[in-house]
Amino acid sequence: MSRFAKDPAALRDVSRRAFLQIAASIAALPVMDRAAWALPAAARLADDPFTLGVASGDPSPTGVVLWTRLAPKPLQLDGGMTPEAVDVSWVVASDERLSKIVKQGVVRAGPDTGHAVHVEVEGLDADRWYFYGFRTRDHASPVGRTRTMPADDVMPASLTFAFASCQHFEHGYYNAYRGMAADSPDMVFFLGDYIYEYAGEKKKTDSKDARVRIHEGPKLKSVADYRRRYAQYRSDAALTSMHASCPWWVTWDDHEFENNYANLVSSLKDVDPKAFVVQRAASYRAYYEHMPLRPSSIPKGPDMQLFRKGRFGRLMDFHVLDTRQYRTDQVNGDGQRLLDDDAYSPENTILGRRQREWLEAALGASKGTWNLLAQQVMMGAVGRRSKTPGAYTYSMDQWPGYMDERNKLLRFLGEKKVANPVVITGDIHSNWVNNLRVGDREGKGPIVGTEFVGTSISSGGNGTEVPKALEDLLSDNPSLKWHSAERGYVRCVVTPKSWRTDYVAAPDVLTQGAGVVTRKSFEVAAGSPGV
Ligand code: FE
Numbered sequence: 123m124s125r126f127a128k129d130p131a132a133l134r135d136v137s138r139r140a141f142l143q144i145a146a147s148i149a150a151l152p153v154m155d156r157a158a159w160a161l162p163a164a165a166r167l168a169d170d171p172f173t174l175g176v177a178s179g180d181p182s183p184t185g186v187v188l189w190t191r192l193a194p195k196p197l198q199l200d201g202g203m204t205p206e207a208v209d210v211s212w213v214v215a216s217d218e219r220l221s222k223i224v225k226q227g228v229v230r231a232g233p234d235t236g237h238a239v240h241v242e243v244e245g246l247d248a249d250r251w252y253f254y255g256f257r258t259r260d261h262a263s264p265v266g267r268t269r270t271m272p273a274d275d276v277m278p279a280s281l282t283f284a285f286a287s288c289q290h291f292e293h294g295y296y297n298a299y300r301g302m303a304a305d306s307p308d309m310v311f312f313l314g315d316y317i318y319e320y321a322g323e324k325k326k327t328d329s330k331d332a333r334v335r336i337h338e339g340p341k342l343k344s345v346a347d348y349r350r351r352y353a354q355y356r357s358d359a360a361l362t363s364m365h366a367s368c369p370w371w372v373t374w375d376d377h378e379f380e381n382n383y384a385n386l387v388s389s390l391k392d393v394d395p396k397a398f399v400v401q402r403a404a405s406y407r408a409y410y411e412h413m414p415l416r417p418s419s420i421p422k423g424p425d426m427q428l429f430r431k432g433r434f435g436r437l438m439d440f441h442v443l444d445t446r447q448y449r450t451d452q453v454n455g456d457g458q459r460l461l462d463d464d465a466y467s468p469e470n471t472i473l474g475r476r477q478r479e480w481l482e483a484a485l486g487a488s489k490g491t492w493n494l495l496a497q498q499v500m501m502g503a504v505g506r507r508s509k510t511p512g513a514y515t516y517s518m519d520q521w522p523g524y525m526d527e528r529n530k531l532l533r534f535l536g537e538k539k540v541a542n543p544v545v546i547t548g549d550i551h552s553n554w555v556n557n558l559r560v561g562d563r564e565g566k567g568p569i570v571g572t573e574f575v576g577t578s579i580s581s582g583g584n585g586t587e588v589p590k591a592l593e594d595l596l597s598d599n600p601s602l603k604w605h606s607a608e609r610g611y612v613r614c615v616v617t618p619k620s621w622r623t624d625y626v627a628a629p630d631v632l633t634q635g636a637g638v639v640t641r642k643s644f645e646v647a648a649g650s651p652g653v
């Protein structure tokens with residue numbers, strides 16, 4: 123693994139060298155190319171505009187999206203940019219010094235996108251690592267590393283990917299990403315709560331409710347507010363460095379907009395519905411601007427299509443879901459409730475009809491050995507003891523609040539013999555392993571898939587290895603196989619025969635640079651769902 127992923131200082135070092143290398147390579151280019159590479163700068167920038175680093179995402183066998191955003195003063199509402207557009211050159215090379223250039227071009231970054239840049243590179247070789255960088259007339263970005271996917275008809279020997287969610291900036295440092303970078307995964311899935319929308323709190327050192335650093339500004343409302351929040355989160359070098367290490371597939375949950383929202387319904391009282399739509403548009407726009415997404419994801423007003431699919435050769439098809447934008451309002455409120463007729467109503471949907479039809483078609487057409495569903499909220503029905511003995515409550519914000527649709531999807535997986543479904547999930551700041559079946563509450567019926575719920579990067583502060591009520595949860599829920607509540611991330615190693623999931627804990631997120639430890643591993647054999 124190249125050292126820059128582990129060490130942000132090395133990354134800066136490489137970028138300085140890369141800058142000189144780029145200058146040298148420009149001199150060697152034919153005249154037309156040199157003109158393209160030297161063209162930059164409608165406006166000159168005195169300060170380094172690449173403070174937010176670089177990222178890549180949504181790779182295919184032939185291309186990938188490269189991302190950066192110009193923000194010389196990231197904590198200012200305008201990022202420190204004047205309204206002028208700036209030309210930004212980009213380059214993809216086969217070496218870390220960016221001397222062996224394979225693709226290059228120039229794009230214009232303007233105030234309409236917060237000076238964000240999304241480059242869709244095409245014409246790359248399949249199953250290869252590449253390096254990339256950006257520059258303006260006066261500054262060069264750090265160098266990023268990315269890769270293409272194997273060709274669709276090739277069976278790769280293995281795939282290593284990581285997934286993560288929930289990185290509340292105030293609650294802890296992103297130590298998990300240092301461990302993740304050391305794994306050198308082929309790609310990362312981020313499953314939501316990339317930012318939190320809350321106002322800055324007071325710095326507290328009390329370890330139970332610590333705030334190790336403070337959100338800039340009030341509760342988010344305008345597009346400028348949301349932009350500044352993303353910029354502040356990217357000031358964590360471990361996060362920025364992980365983005366520069368490999369391509370990411372991102373999806374959101376609720377906090378990229380507002381806690382526990384459902385489509386256009388706020389979970390708060392007395393919200394003006396019109397203002398809420400405007401705020402959703404602002405939050406979706408800032409999300410797009412900060413993620414390495416294809417321009418086909420550009421929001422149209424308050425709508426943005428994020429559900430999409432990808433493929434790692436014949437080894438794995440993956441389906442990235444959006445369970446927030448199209449869902450019906452949570453029944454009985456958002457919290458824990460007994461499962462009643464409302465929870466089972468076929469009127470409830472967590473996917474929305476269009477996404478569900480798309481998902482069923484994609485699963486039906488999949489040729490992958492494994493089928494990954496990368497999504498937000500827990501699908502396994504895990505009951506908690508209520509005050510009434512023998513009666514259990516379930517989270518109405520999760521799939522059990524949409525029980526009819528959940529069971530239809532699980533039945534579909536079984537009846538259509540979808541190959542080896544694995545669900546990965548975020549949201550609840552704790553680790554859970556569930557064998558999925560329609561009757562998972564009773565432990566009855568065939569297991570149709572496996573769910574790995576990953577804990578938060580930092581949200582909730584330091585966690586615990588043995589959560590409250592663990593014994594009750596395990597004895598009451600026969601399909602629940604493991605649960606813990608430390609911070610961390612999850613690593614998956616996938617081969618044609620087996621799937622290994624390693625839960626990696628970051629036990630101390632209150633100390634910057636504290637280490638990680640692999641706590642628990644699970645194996646799924648191809649052809650035999652469940653752990
Ligand atoms: Fe969260």
Ligand code: CA
Nearest residue numbers: 315375376549
């Ligand atoms: Ca959430």
